[in-house]
Amino acid sequence: MRKRILFKEEEIAREIILLIENARLKEGDRLPAERQLAEEFGVQRDTVRCALEILLKKGELVKVPRQGYYVAPRKIALNIKDFSSVRKDVADIGKKYKATVLSFERVSLDSEQSEIAGLPEGTICYQVLRLRCDDDKPISVEKSYLPADHAPGLTKADVLSKPSSSVLKQKYGINLGSAQQKITQVYAAELEAALLKISRNEPLIRYEGIVYDKKGRVVEFFDNFIRIDCIEFRIRDFA
Numbered sequence: 001m002r003k004r005i006l007f008k009e010e011e012i013a014r015e016i017i018l019l020i021e022n023a024r025l026k027e028g029d030r031l032p033a034e035r036q037l038a039e040e041f042g043v044q045r046d047t048v049r050c051a052l053e054i055l056l057k058k059g060e061l062v063k064v065p066r067q068g069y070y071v072a073p074r075k076i077a078l079n080i081k082d083f084s085s086v087r088k089d090v091a092d093i094g095k096k097y098k099a100t101v102l103s104f105e106r107v108s109l110d111s112e113q114s115e116i117a118g119l120p121e122g123t124i125c126y127q128v129l130r131l132r133c134d135d136d137k138p139i140s141v142e143k144s145y146l147p148a149d150h151a152p153g154l155t156k157a158d159v160l161s162k163p164s165s166s167v168l169k170q171k172y173g174i175n176l177g178s179a180q181q182k183i184t185q186v187y188a189a190e191l192e193a194a195l196l197k198i199s200r201n202e203p204l205i206r207y208e209g210i211v212y213d214k215k216g217r218v219v220e221f222f223d224n225f226i227r228i229d230c231i232e233f234r235i236r237d238f239a
Contacts, residue, residue: 012037031061104155119147123149138227140231142222146164158171164220176212186205188202188204206226208223
């Protein structure tokens with residue numbers, strides 16, 4: 001297969017990415033002016049401008065009117081095929097993860113919740129409301145439900161420092177088997193806007209799912225609202 005020849009603006013875009021990867025430019029740093037970049041790379045300003053637009057479209061840069069281009073905040077890459085904690089995904093990009101349990105209570109599923117989870121109406125579940133942050137910046141608010149029959153005696157302390165999957169395995173010997181997941185775009189209602197510190201009706205990623213154990217039982221279902229500027233989803237297969 002013939003190797004595609006890169007256009008000059010693509011070469012410059014790659015050079016700018018290397019500056020970012022080699023930490024000469026960090027998250028939030030302002031890029032040098034177009035003229036300075038053109039002199040540094042030995043090209044015309046139009047070529048630099050095209051390279052910057054390429055990186056802008058890829059989400060590597062953000063543009064502030066009358067100020068210039070800045071290195072975009074690094075997004076957290078969540079693997080939708082893995083049940084691991086968000087903690088590692090945040091740490092992978094050099095940020096500090098924090099999860100706060102805002103509420104923990106036993107609830108009886110109403111008709112809408114029972115239909116979503118495929119559980120009988122009135123099933124008793126533990127409802128956990130979490131706020132997840134990186135470097136103290138709110139990134140998502142999640143409401144999850146764990147059927148009480150599978151996790152008798154679950155406490156708020158159990159879910160304060162560990163993801164639900166770890167608690168289910170370590171405390172109750174439950175091994176996760178499969179999951180149904182759905183990702184859509186929605187708009188922030190009053191609760192999400194307040195917790196995530198954004199404007200009402202701002203776009204969000206809604207990440208819903210049902211988790212089953214190896215026996216096919218529903219052991220958790222969740223509804224997660226995520227800031228669209230903080231997260232990207234990836235699929236990684238594990239051997």
